Amino acid sequence: MSEHEYVPKSKAAKWFNDRLPLLTLGAHLTDYPTPKNLNYWWTFGGILTFCLITQIVTGIVLAMHYVAHADLAFASVEHIMRDVNYGWLIRYIHSNGASMFFLAVYIHIFRSLFYGSYKSPREVIWIIGLMIYLLMMAAAFMGYVLPWGQMSFWGATVITNLFSAIPLVGDSITTWLWGAYSVDNPTLNRFFSLHYLIPFLILGLVVLHIWALHVPGNNNPVGIDIKKPSKDTVPFHPYITIKDAFALLVFMIIFAGFVFFTPNVLGHSDNYIPANPLVTPAHIVPEWYLLPFYAILRSVPDKLGGVILMFSAIFILFVLPWLDTSKVRSAVFRPIYRQFFWILVIDVLMLGYVGAMPAEGIYLVLARVGTIYYFLHFIVVMPVVGYLEKTDPIPMSISEPVLIGGAEPSLARKVNDKV
Amino acid sequence: MSKEEKKVNRRDFLFTASYTVGAVGVGAVIWPMIDQMNPDKAQQALATTEVDISNIEPGKSITVLWRGKPVFLKRRTSDEIAEARAVKLDDLPDPQKDEDRVKEGKDEWLVMLGVCTHLGCVPLKDKGDFNGWFCPCHGSHYDVSGRIRKGPAPTNMEIPKFEFVDSNTIKIG
Numbered sequence: 278m279s280e281h282e283y284v285p286k287s288k289a290a291k292w293f294n295d296r297l298p299l300l301t302l303g304a305h306l307t308d309y310p311t312p313k314n315l316n317y318w319w320t321f322g323g324i325l326t327f328c329l330i331t332q333i334v335t336g337i338v339l340a341m342h343y344v345a346h347a348d349l350a351f352a353s354v355e356h357i358m359r360d361v362n363y364g365w366l367i368r369y370i371h372s373n374g375a376s377m378f379f380l381a382v383y384i385h386i387f388r389s390l391f392y393g394s395y396k397s398p399r400e401v402i403w404i405i406g407l408m409i410y411l412l413m414m415a416a417a418f419m420g421y422v423l424p425w426g427q428m429s430f431w432g433a434t435v436i437t438n439l440f441s442a443i444p445l446v447g448d449s450i451t452t453w454l455w456g457a458y459s460v461d462n463p464t465l466n467r468f469f470s471l472h473y474l475i476p477f478l479i480l481g482l483v484v485l486h487i488w489a490l491h492v493p494g495n496n497n498p499v500g501i502d503i504k505k506p507s508k509d510t511v512p513f514h515p516y517i518t519i520k521d522a523f524a525l526l527v528f529m530i531i532f533a534g535f536v537f538f539t540p541n542v543l544g545h546s547d548n549y550i551p552a553n554p555l556v557t558p559a560h561i562v563p564e565w566y567l568l569p570f571y572a573i574l575r576s577v578p579d580k581l582g583g584v585i586l587m588f589s590a591i592f593i594l595f596v597l598p599w600l601d602t603s604k605v606r607s608a609v610f611r612p613i614y615r616q617f618f619w620i621l622v623i624d625v626l627m628l629g630y631v632g633a634m635p636a637e638g639i640y641l642v643l644a645r646v647g648t649i650y651y652f653l654h655f656i657v658v659m660p661v662v663g664y665l666e667k668t669d670p671i672p673m674s675i676s677e678p679v680l681i682g683g684a685e686p687s688l689a690r691k692v693n694d695k696v
Numbered sequence: 697m698s699k700e701e702k703k704v705n706r707r708d709f710l711f712t713a714s715y716t717v718g719a720v721g722v723g724a725v726i727w728p729m730i731d732q733m734n735p736d737k738a739q740q741a742l743a744t745t746e747v748d749i750s751n752i753e754p755g756k757s758i759t760v761l762w763r764g765k766p767v768f769l770k771r772r773t774s775d776e777i778a779e780a781r782a783v784k785l786d787d788l789p790d791p792q793k794d795e796d797r798v799k800e801g802k803d804e805w806l807v808m809l810g811v812c813t814h815l816g817c818v819p820l821k822d823k824g825d826f827n828g829w830f831c832p833c834h835g836s837h838y839d840v841s842g843r844i845r846k847g848p849a850p851t852n853m854e855i856p857k858f859e860f861v862d863s864n865t866i867k868i869g
Contacts, residue, residue, distance in 0.1 A: 438815040438816035453733050458739065459765045467733065
């Protein structure tokens with residue numbers, strides 16, 4: 278938060294700002310003191326905002342041509358692809374945009390895990406972020422149903438049937454979700470309605486996410502509390518905006534690479550077959566960003582148990598700030614946790630891989646090992662390592678390691694040499 | 697003064713009454729919003745289907761759509777019936793006699809929902825380790841009576857309500 282009170286220069290601006298202090302908000306966002314050592318892992322907040330806006334804009338346009346009816350949906354998507362001017366481009370941006378959105382959100386989440394951004398005083402930012410992530414998964418799932426291809430239909434069937442595992446009321450809940458006795462036209466209609474709604478809920482949560490962020494300010498790679506503003510901070514504009522803009526440009530190049538050169542590589546060819554309630558495709562696979570959870574679901578040889586474990590895998594993240602007992606935020610100064618962090622990354626990637634493979638043989642074994650480790654990491658490793666670990670000395674300020682030596686001797690030495 | 701505060705007075709009554717009436721009102725508005733998502737009259741109207749079974753040879757099966765879900769109608773051979781009845785109930789995760797899954801006197805006709813009880817995929821016929829059905833989604837094996845034998849599905853494939861209208865026609869629902 279900037280210390281000085283903002284006063285608009287022109288009389289008209291002052292008149293308006295006295296009535297609605299939008300200019301004060303703008304000034305706050307511009308001057309917002311940001312740690313000067315933020316690295317490129319911190320650019321994904323801006324990238325994610327871009328992704329959300331891209332999905333909303335392309336989605337609104339697609340809704341002008343799409344028909345949410347079981348008999349017409351598939352054909353209307355093909356109509357978008359073949360007849361609508363630039364329809365192919367807009368749809369490919371929207372469908373690949375979902376993947377890019379998740380790619381960015383996973384990097385954003387793992388950045389938070391590495392640098393301890395979820396820890397006090399930033400628990401609420403973390404929890405709002407997870408709520409956004411849950412809504413993203415719901416939006417992506419429902420969006421995948423809309424083209425009404427084979428994967429749409431059977432993905433919807435499998436996911437909605439997860440609720441039938443609930444004892445006693447499971448079947449009633451599933452029927453209620455469907456609005457029919459199977460996935461059918463009423464299901465498609467309501468999924469379209471909700472798919473349109475959720476991005477705006479996400480937008481609202483993003484505002485809260487950023488608001489909550491601006492109370493304590495950004496965490497940083499060193500993970501220490503800093504004075505704001507001070508020589509450890511720079512104004513958000515132009516320092517962070519230009520860095521974010523450069524990262525966004527690189528991200529957009531990758532995005533465009535998918536859209537223009539391999540627009541279907543992340544999808545499944547079965548979804549170009551119209552939905553058929555009589556035939557299930559041989560391999561039902563969710564989109565790549567849900568695969569780790571799918572692997573956890575399939576690793577349990579019990580219906581209810583699998584469903585409970587899969588949801589637990591997400592909900593355990595909500596209590597993460599209280600499972601982590603370490604006082605030190607950044608893994609840079611946590612030699613033991615740092616290694617477990619990378620094991621977790623490998624574990625989640627492995628779960629994603631086996632989630633795409635048939636649930637048998639070695640894949641099933643790997644899925645079980647991966648699932649057990651995933652939960653061990655949060656329930657055992659995080660509390661125990663935080664308690665036992667001998668952390669490296671942390672610097673007093675961001676400037677310290679450079680100016681007077683500290684955690685990074687190589688940098689300190691360089692400065693000393695000059696002197 | 698503190699004595700007076702502790703006493704239940706007319707204002708407390710008004711608060712409680714207002715909250716109660718308010719809660720009933722909110723509930724009365726929310727319930728239609730929830731119930732509108734349940735199957736509508738048009739969906740409920742599709743509740744029965746009649747099937748002509750005169751063309752099905754022994755050992756063959758057909759699949760029909762009932763309420764948007766596939767229903768398997770299998771005319772079983774006497775070998776298959778014998779195989780289903782030879783299974784010990786102790787070997788079944790969801791113990792149920794084959795006799796209880798068919799109509800008495802019409803033992804050759806197995807009529808069941810072709811929906812895997814795990815997560816709702818359609819199992820493939822004549823596949824799996826038990827000469828019955830196999831669900832490709834998550835690997836559930838069903839026997840020749842449609843009973844779960846191996847895999848994540850919790851229960852046997854469901855038998856819908858059905859009746860023989862005459863010797864060639866089955867009414868499902």
